[in-house]
Amino acid sequence: MAVFGLQSEITDIDEVVGYHAGRYISSNKTVWRILSFPIHERSPAVVHLAVHLQNGRRVYFSESNVQQRALNRPDTTLTAFLALCQNDSFAKKKLLYSEVPTYYTWNGNKKSFERRKRGESVDGQPNIFKETTIGRIYTFHPNQDECFFLRLLLVNVAGPTSFEHLRTANGTIHDTYRSAGQALNLLENDHHWDNCINDACETSTPSQIRALFGIILTTYSPSSPAELWEKCKWQMAENILY
Structure with missing residues (x-):
């Protein structure tokens, strides 16, 4: 079943009336509902x-x-x-x-x-x-x-x-x-993040270590951020006086 109409200007659309006017119910579904059979189960x-x-x-x-x-x-x-x-x-x-x-x-x-x-x-x-x-x-x-x-x-x-x-x-x-x-x-154990930070402390600048530390905190949710901070805070703050 299809319902359509022509009009000169846009007016308020009643979706409820449109749904009831355009709905098609088969004979099987009609009998099923009249006899109050269950519609769904879980x-x-x-x-x-x-x-x-x-x-x-x-x-x-x-x-x-x-x-x-x-x-x-x-x-x-x-x-x-x-x-x-x-x-x-x-x-x-x-x-x-x-x-x-x-x-x-x-x-x-x-x-x-x-x-x-x-x-x-x-x-x-x-x-x-x-x-x-x-x-x-x-x-x-x-x-x-x-x-x-x-x-x-x-x-x-x-x-x-x-x-x-x-x-x-x-x-x-x-x-x-x-x-x-x-x-x-x-x-989860933070041992792999300890290794990651320790490697960065050996090869990277303090600003790069800080960026890595921020990525670990915001993306991977380590188990103990405070302990991770204590282990590398001096390397991250090494250039604070400069």
């Missing part, structure tokens, strides 16, 4: 899991509820997961953030995770059932360093009870998620 189900810093959750409010929302911020899937690990022995013992939807359902009204009441039973765990549901954690670019390293910890640390717990490695509470990930050996 298997397995996918649950999106939020990632944000400790005080970085997004809060929506209006003029009427601004004070209430400020005092009682709604939980996200991440804060609900941390609360779950505090109160649920199974979650605290072995559960990763991405595995939560497999054993728990997300209650959007209560903003909390609840144990599944049906599915395949888990050996050795009474009243624990699992489904094929997949947890998909939102991703971050390495340039958003703290969120990126927080996500890295969430997919490797089982049963965290707080943001502070995620920054704890080998009994030490670190100031950043990057340093915690490095203490847990989750980050």
Whole structure:
């Protein structure tokens, strides 16, 4: 079916009316919809899991509820997961953030995770059932360093009870998620960048070393920029007096 028209001047176009006028529905599709057959299916189900810093959750409010929302911020899937690990022995013992939807359902009204009441039973765990549901954690670019390293910890640390717990490695509470990930050996070794800078220090001028250092920082996201700086800062600043 084709619809066209001729007019002397351009007027406002109603795309909704044009779509309905030009749409063609076959007899098969018509019967399918009249009989209320399912249009699509999705298997397995996918649950999106939020990632944000400790005080970085997004809060929506209006003029009427601004004070209430400020005092009682709604939980996200991440804060609900941390609360779950505090109160649920199974979650605290072995559960990763991405595995939560497999054993728990997300209650959007209560903003909390609840144990599944049906599915395949888990050996050795009474009243624990699992489904094929997949947890998909939102991703971050390495340039958003703290969120990126927080996500890295969430997919490797089982049963965290707080943001502070995620920054704890080998009994030490670190100031950043990057340093915690490095203490847990989750980050790539910077040995090749050490060799690169050392070679440049032997053959290049301070300005060239500084340019190389900037490229490494902005393009390759080394695991420990501070240590890399300490190793070559005097070579980079050698011509500062000139």
